[in-house]
């Protein structure tokens with residue numbers, strides 16, 4: 513950040529009085545421009561086909577970052593919406609799919625990229641979806657067909673792995689993990 517979004521004057525980096533971290537501070541109007549983590553919210557849309565086989569809806573990213581890789585539908589939470597509302601909205605925007613019965617499943621702290629990802633379990637009653645400006649392909653995957661090596665983000669990998677494990681166990685447990693963005697490893701917490 514170089515210029516103040518309030519008054520347009522130059523920004524300096526300094527520790528404001530009473531604070532303990534360096535911040536972007538406007539030298540002219542003294543406004544402190546705080547930078548805080550972003551929330552990414554998404555769903556695990558689960559559909560059962562006519563044979564009763566469980567399938568998960570994935571989208572192939574049509575935009576950077578990770579263009580061309582598969583992801584669960586997810587995106588940045590907007591001001592004024594709850595995390596589950598944001599997850600349902602992102603699912604609709606990226607895949608045109610309408611999900612219901614959303615339930616919190618995974619909170620994943622990605623401290624190195626200043627993000628927190630929240631994924632919700634969700635039912636996808638109708639196999640009704642299509643590509644969008646954000647997704648070049650949208651497809652239902654049987655568990656054994658998940659493209660593990662072409663997933664966009666470690667948080668998607670961890671969430672899908674846990675979801676499929678717990679689906680087979682017959683019980684879902686909401687949980688939180690810390691993710692090392694570089695190694696895609698779950699950190700011990």
Ligand SMILES: [Zn+2]
Pocket residue numbers: 516517518519520521538539540541542543
């Ligand atoms: Zn200013």
